[in-house]
Amino acid sequence: MVELIRKIFDDHDLFPFSLAYKSTKSSQSELPDHFHDWYEIVFVYRGSGTFFVDHTFYDMKQGDLFLIPGNTIHRATPDKETPVTSSAIYFSPAMLQAAQFGDGFSYLQSFEQASALxxxxxxxxxxHAQQLAQIFESIQYELLHAIPGYRQAIYLHLLQLLLYVQRDVAATEARTPHVDTLVVPQWMREILLYMDQHYCENISLTTLSKRAAVSPAHFSRAFKQLIGMNFTAYILTKRIIRAKQLLQESDASVQTIAEMCGFESLPHFHAMFKRMLGLTPAAVRKSV
Structure with a gap:
């Protein structure tokens, strides 16, 4: 059973945008490990917690900003005593297909850098935190009052936010590669990096536990506790996400892509792909 969730947003064909404003969540109300096609911006007002994104753990504290590209595995775990209060913007990158003005700027540049780095x-x-909080507040105001033209106003605020993040915040603040203050064993950090580099290969629990120098039982318990899902579901999800990317970006056959992503049979690939994404590989390729 695949434990990871693919979050599906309401079908807003004309306005693919959503805002969760200043919400304080407990561990029980937060989604488990999940991913979605839309891009996500998370801004933390107060509190503390842990954020697992891609294959890295981060701590969460006041003023932190997280940029999560589409189809990236992530999960927030609020602290029990001082849970995080944050706002999250979700949007489809299709919203930003605006005219190019020849200066090499992209509104998704910060997300592209996040993926690359x-x-x-x-x-x-x-x-920076004050300015970001003000933009989020302005978007919430437009959503609450829904005055004619509010979607256009929200769109302009989103562009302002992305421009500000790229030109001001990202230009002056170093990205956090990892957080040593979190209680995460070094072997887990190293094994996550190894899995990220070899997830399309035949990786077994025995192989991973030997590499981590722990027993298979301890490996399974620790992985589930820290990541929130078992290692087979984690690897399967990364394979499906990679397969989707290849279907959209290459002309390779479905059979070839299935083999490249570590699936031993085409029927199994089709079944897992449809189960996780709700679409067939052919449907994803046609949508490009």
Whole structure:
């Protein structure tokens, strides 16, 4: 059973945008490990917790900004005593297919850099945090009042936010590659990196536990506790996400892509792909 969730947003063909404003969540109300096609921006107002993104753990604290590209595994775990209060923006990248003006700028540039550097967290300065909070508040105001033109206003605020993040926040703040303050065993950090580099290969529990120098039972318990899902579901999800990317970006056959992503049979690939994404490989390729 695949434990990871693919979050599906309401079908807003004309306005693919959603905002969760200043919500304080407990561990029980947070989604388990999940991914979605839309891009996500998370801004932390107060509290503390842990954020697992891609294959890295981050701590969460006041002023932190997280940029999560589409189809990236992630999960927030709020602290029990001081849970995180945050706002999250979700949007389809299709919203940003605006005219190019020849200066080489892209509104998704910060997300592209996050993917390339494998660093998804920015720790903001106080004046950056104040400006970001104001933009989120302006978007919430437009959503609540829904005055004619509010969607256009929200769209402009989103562009302002992305422009500000790229030109001001990301330009001055170093991305956080990892967090040593979190109680995560070094062998787990190393094994997650190894899995990230070899998930399309034949990886077994025995192989991983030997590499981590722990027993298979301990490996399974620790992985489930820290990641929130078992290692087979984690690997399967990464394979499906990679297969989807190849279907959209290459002309390779479905059979070839299935083999490249570590699936031993085409029927199994089709079944897992449809089960996880709700679409067939052919349907994903046709949608490009």
């Amino acid at each position: 494998r660093g998804y967290k920015l720790a903001t300065l106080p004046h």
